[in-house]
Amino acid sequence: MKVLVVGGGAREHAICDAVCRSKNVELYSIMSNLNPGIQLLAKDSLQEKETNVERVVEYAKEKEIDLTIVGPEAPLEVSIVNKLNEAGIKACSPTKEAARIETDKEWMRNLLKKYKIPGQLKYQVFTDTKNAKKFIEDLNGEVVVKPIGLTGGKGVRVSGDHFKGVNGALDYVKEVIDNKIGGKARVLIEEKAVGEEFTLQAFSDGYTILPLHAVQDHKRLLPGDKGPNTGGMGSYSCDDGLLPFLSKTEYEEGAAILQKIIEALNKEGCKYIGPIYGQFMLTVNGPKIIEINARFGDPEAMNVLPLLDTDFVDICRSMIDGSLNKIKLKIKKKSTVCKYIVPEGYGIKSMVGENIYVDEDKIKSTGSILFYASVNKDDGLVKTTSSRSLAVVGISNSIDNAERICEEALSYIKGDHIFLRHDIGTKELIEKRIKHMAEIHGM
Ligand code: AMP
Numbered sequence: 001m002k003v004l005v006v007g008g009g010a011r012e013h014a015i016c017d018a019v020c021r022s023k024n025v026e027l028y029s030i031m032s033n034l035n036p037g038i039q040l041l042a043k044d045s046l047q048e049k050e051t052n053v054e055r056v057v058e059y060a061k062e063k064e065i066d067l068t069i070v071g072p073e074a075p076l077e078v079s080i081v082n083k084l085n086e087a088g089i090k091a092c093s094p095t096k097e098a099a100r101i102e103t104d105k106e107w108m109r110n111l112l113k114k115y116k117i118p119g120q121l122k123y124q125v126f127t128d129t130k131n132a133k134k135f136i137e138d139l140n141g142e143v144v145v146k147p148i149g150l151t152g153g154k155g156v157r158v159s160g161d162h163f164k165g166v167n168g169a170l171d172y173v174k175e176v177i178d179n180k181i182g183g184k185a186r187v188l189i190e191e192k193a194v195g196e197e198f199t200l201q202a203f204s205d206g207y208t209i210l211p212l213h214a215v216q217d218h219k220r221l222l223p224g225d226k227g228p229n230t231g232g233m234g235s236y237s238c239d240d241g242l243l244p245f246l247s248k249t250e251y252e253e254g255a256a257i258l259q260k261i262i263e264a265l266n267k268e269g270c271k272y273i274g275p276i277y278g279q280f281m282l283t284v285n286g287p288k289i290i291e292i293n294a295r296f297g298d299p300e301a302m303n304v305l306p307l308l309d310t311d312f313v314d315i316c317r318s319m320i321d322g323s324l325n326k327i328k329l330k331i332k333k334k335s336t337v338c339k340y341i342v343p344e345g346y347g348i349k350s351m352v353g354e355n356i357y358v359d360e361d362k363i364k365s366t367g368s369i370l371f372y373a374s375v376n377k378d379d380g381l382v383k384t385t386s387s388r389s390l391a392v393v394g395i396s397n398s399i400d401n402a403e404r405i406c407e408e409a410l411s412y413i414k415g416d417h418i419f420l421r422h423d424i425g426t427k428e429l430i431e432k433r434i435k436h437m438a439e440i441h442g443m
Contacts, residue, residue: 003313004028004060005042006050006080007071008035010340010373010391011298015069016041017371018305022313028063030056033385037372050075053083060089067092067316070274073150076294077103092316097270099294101261105188106148108292115264119257119280119289122191129174133166135189136173141166142192145173147182155181156229159192193281193288195440196245196433199235199300200254200278203315204262205324206271210315211255212304213241213331216433217279217297221347223423228347231388234339234424236399237303241331244399244430245437246282254280254287261292273319284440299338302371302393307332337402337425338393339410340373343384344417350386351417358382358390359412368409369393389418399425 003019005012008031019027020041029038029045039045044063048055051074060068068084068091070076076099081091093099100107109123122139125148126132136143141164147155157163157172169189176187198216202209217235221227238244242251258278265272277293277300296305305312309330318324343350356375363370374387382390390413394406403425410420423429 001067001313002026002028002063002065004030004063004065004068005038005071006030006056006068006075008033008038008374009071009298010371010388011296011301012071013037013371013373014302014305015071015296017369018308018312019069022311025313028059028065030059033374034376035372036375036377036382037370039377051078053078053080056080057083057087057089060084061087065089067313067320069093069316071295073099073102073293073295077150090320092319093274094272094294095270098265098272100270101265101272101292102294103150104148105146105291106186109188111261111264111268112289115260115267117257117260117264117289118253119287121193121288123188125186125188126173127177127186129170129177132173132187132189133170136166136169139191141169143169144190144192145169145176146188146190147176148184148186148188149182151182193283193290195281195283195288196437197279197281197290198243198246198254198287199297200251200258200280201296201300201304202255202258202276203319203324204258204272204274204276205319205322206262206266206273207322208324209255209259209262209276210324210327210329211258213237213307214243214246214251214254215297215300215303216243217300218421218424223421230342230347232297232299232340233342233421234337234391235299235303236337236402236425236430237335238399239333239335239397245434250282250287254278257287257289282437299340299391302338302369302391303336306369306393306395307334307336334395334397335399335402336393336395337399337406338391339406339420339422339424340388340391341410341413341418341420342388343386344419346388346419350384352384352386354384354415354417356382356384356389356413356415356418362412363392363409366405366409367395368405369395370409384417394425399430400427
């Protein structure tokens, strides 16, 4: 069986790793950078922009690919799955229409409203700053301002974190509209949800979902959740599939929301095939929907995929065939801590082309897994690009141990211009989360 994975980040390295644990599989890859981890696993790889759909389809035909998995969101928006399907190539990722759940935040909010899906937040869309004022005032300035289209997770600004009060919100609304941030002169303003965030990823065949362990990501660049939002600096998950502040009931509420979303998409005529990602804020009133992504999360894919004991390619085939209900999902009861190494200046101005020295054998000896991200291998040396460089995932029977193992592995990665958040997965930070939840519950 020939499997093509599109994308060259750490999420895609984790996908490729899961694919290669399957028997009788030949892996092919298309990526814009030369990810050394993927290169090592793949029988052949093509360096090409993931959004060059024509070239992707041509390559898939040339290599007689049986199944394609698309890692990032950008190719989904430009119809990569539709075009592959038209060429008779199966893909385990959503079509352009189904991927609107991620690529069009306004459409997503309208869909939730139309189908009365639980976990909604107050929202409105504006093309004009004047009209936005009243809505922001009604919410006492406690709002989140979001460009409508894709911004790589970096266009969203939150009251209290990135701006203050009604005027602060209005300044950013004007900036988004004037500069068409996210591609349109439209802006989504949402009620700010207060609580702790969690991610729930699931496999979907358009009818059934199979949810995976809950994960908590860390979007902010600096320790203690300070600094600008990034694509994600690291994440952790627990052996029981829940999180230290998330109960089984709340997890199930999140999973039920994802199930209702794929049912709604089906009713809208866009059956959702592939991994689906729900980002939730656990509030005093239960989980609220922050964002739905049409793919695995990055870093969150690295927390869940290494734990899969069920054959990943079998799962992918069942997603395409609509037979996910026949799959018995086996997941290792282990905790994971993932920390990303990024180039110095990441989130502001990355130092590009800097060397990173990686002792792969020593990392392996700790029991951690190394996933390469947006780096290039040049003359045997790993070089930074402007995006995240590589990630290490510690896996063990407790978060404490997973964090310790992860740190041990990280000590075998050196570079003069690299940066990471050591606080992710530490007892101190996790206790802060639990305390925060207790506080908002008034305990
Ligand atoms: P997004 O790109 O929608 O995932 O947003 C990026 C980050 O902004 C999220 O990880 C949240 O921390 C925050 N955020 C987005 N929407 C909301 C909201 N309605 N309430 C509170 N925080 C939010």
